[in-house]
Amino acid sequence: MQFNYFVVFGLTIFGFAIMYFGGAWIGMRLAIVGEPIVRRPIKPRQMRSEIKLSLISILIFGLLTVATAYLVNHGLLHVSWTVSWPKLLxxxxxxxxxxxxxxxxxxxxLHTRWLFKHVHYKHHLSTIPTAYSTFSFHYVEALLLGSVLTTALLFYSFSVLSLLTLPLMSLILNVLGHCNLDFFPGRSAQSxxxxxxxxxxxxxxxxxNYGFFLPYFDQMFATSIKEQKSHKHSRHHQG
Incomplete structure (x- = not known):
């Protein structure tokens, strides 16, 4: 089965836009179930900048998906169209x-000297992250992080259905990771x-703290920020 590039591009843009704005809308309303981590107000117009950069990132994701579809269509990468429930899980x-x-x-x-100065600094303009920070990247960072699906196919022919779960799974964790709320206050920083x-x-x-959800890679490579309780962090940054 051959992918249609225009359909792939359109569906990717539409899907990521729905996930981004829907996820951010939900994330901004989670304050009722979480404790603020940093209590200072965000910078003026920060969310406007985050949305602008995120829309550019979504366009990059669309182009990356088209490039991946091209590689699949030409037999350089392979996907599976059939899957069983055990295999899917x-x-x-x-x-x-x-x-x-x-x-x-x-x-x-991205935290090496040159790439941080010229690329990753854009994401760190959000000193206090918001749910809209999720895709707030320099376009080079969007290319690098957006290659996760393509690079996965270098190792294994995943099913199309399982591949579709990756952006949703990643976005949910990304929104939760950027919403500046501690949902389980008092737990160890390595929990x-x-x-x-x-x-x-x-x-x-x-x-x-370069990891995404799991703390284990930071622990393995000694890149964890020293133990900090979220409630201490909140008090430290009040006012």
Whole structure:
């Protein structure tokens, strides 16, 4: 089966736009169930800038999906069109783990001196992240992070259905990680449930906590920001 590039591009743009604005809308309303991590107000017009950069990132994601479809159409990458439930669950788990590995490597690279100064700094303009920070990237960063699906296909022919779950899974965790809310206050910074405070600390300090959801790669490579309770972090940044 051959992919139609215009259909692929249109569906990707539409799908990411729906997920981004829908996820951000929900994320901005989660304050009723979470404790603010940093209590200072965000910068004026910050969300406007985040939305602008995120729309550019979504266009980049569309182009990357077209490029991936081109490689599949020409037999350079392969996808599966049939899948069973056990295989689907295993593939989703594998994609989740690959997303974690890919993000840690990419993010660590983005924090090298040159790339941070010229590329990744745009994401860190959001010192206090919001749900709209999710795709707020320089276009080079959007290319790098958006390659997660394409690079996964270098190793295995995932089913189309499992591949479709990756952007949704990634966006949900990304929105939660950027909404500046601690949903499980008082837990250790290395707890799985403390991924939002870990990423908020990363935005404040700019060094360490390069992982996405799992804390294990930061632990393995000694890049964890030292233990901080979210409620201490909140008090430290009040006023």
């Amino acid at each position: 295993l593939e989703i788990l594998a994609l989740f783990l690959w997303n974690e590995i890919h993000f840690y490597i990419s993010h660590r690279l 799985l449930l403390s991924f939002t405070p870990r990423h908020s600390d990363h935005h404040v300090r700019n060094n360490g």
